[in-house]
Amino acid sequence: MRHLLDTRTLDRESAIRILDVAEDMAATQSREVKKLPTLRGKSVVNLFFEDSTRTRISFEAAAKRLSADVINFSAKGSSVSKGESLKDTAQTLEAMGADAVVVRHGASGAPRTLATSGWISAGVVNAGDGTHEHPTQALLDAFTMRRRRYGAGGSRGRDLAGYRVAIVGDILHSRVARSNVWLLAALGADVTLVGPPTLLPQDVSAWPVSVAYSLDEAIASGHDAIMMLRIQLERMNAAYFPSEREYARIWGLGSDRLAALGEDTIVLHPGPMNRGLEICSEAADSPRATVREQVANGVSVRMAVLYLLLAGEREGFETKESR
Ligand code: NCD
DSSP states (O other), rough: OOOOOOSOOHHHHHHHHHHHHHHHHHHHHHHHSOOTTTTTTTTEEEEEOOOSSSSHHHHHHHHHHHHHEEEEEETTTTTTGTOOOHHHHHHHHTTTTTTTEEESSTTTTTHHHHSSSSSSSSEEEEEETTBBBBBHHEEEEEEHHHHHHHHHHHHHTTOOTTTTEESEEETTTOOHHHHOOOOHHTTTEEEEEEEEGGGOGGGGGGOOOEEEEEEHHHHOOOOOOEOOOOOOOGGGOSSSSSOHHHHHHHHHOHHHHHHSSOOEEEEESOOOOOOOBBBBBHHHTTTTTTTHHHHHHHHHHHHHHHHHHTTOOOOOOOOOGGO
């Protein structure tokens, strides 16, 4: 794997391969010594032009557990705020010898530009670009669903055929939703998007999904997983819903809806959560919620991605014998 720019171009086999390597990585994370020597001597640059807490820390933890050197570059307080371009920033990183660049950017397509421009030779991982994609988030979500369905021991080699997922809320502004739609389709899951028409993209009819406009009806029809999305107020330039109270009442996962979920339905949220808006605290803290599992699984998935990017198919992958 040279870059990871999206899930749209990821086929079933490649997706399962990443998830399986992530299982190997997760197995090493329950050992007393979590650090593997695999990427010793490699350097990974976290290039973040947009705010992030968990994604940046997660990539940092993943790179460090593989013994890579990590350089964190955040656009605030750097020369980017003086007007330095993506190209100049990238070439500075290249001159410093970066082997992989993990990039988050407000513009959709920035990671692809970086990967295909010839400015740098490093592998590029998209850590979220505008409203376009966030592939490692979708991979950690799929990893979490697969584990809840088949268990850590039974997940390897499996897809999510027939698994029913509802993605609820601000689809329009969500790169997480887009990456999930493509990845879940590749893995054979059935996806329903649920939200107000104002927060559903216009081109949704071309996506491999069904659409529902009532959360209560969607819940009544039964799902294996329900993914609540954050209302992305920072990307809204108009009034997409009457008020936060109205939104919570019609589209939020409140305690009544929580109680109406199927016995085994799990609740995902990529974070950061707006408690009381799209999800109530009771739902966020319930045993169905996978929010903290998602964060833990994110490190394993990002270890897998960095490994596949930087160590390739090299022999002697340290965790194989631990199977
Ligand atoms: C998501 C993002 O940044 O796209 N968060 C994340 O990576 N954990 C979703 C969001 O911000 O709502």
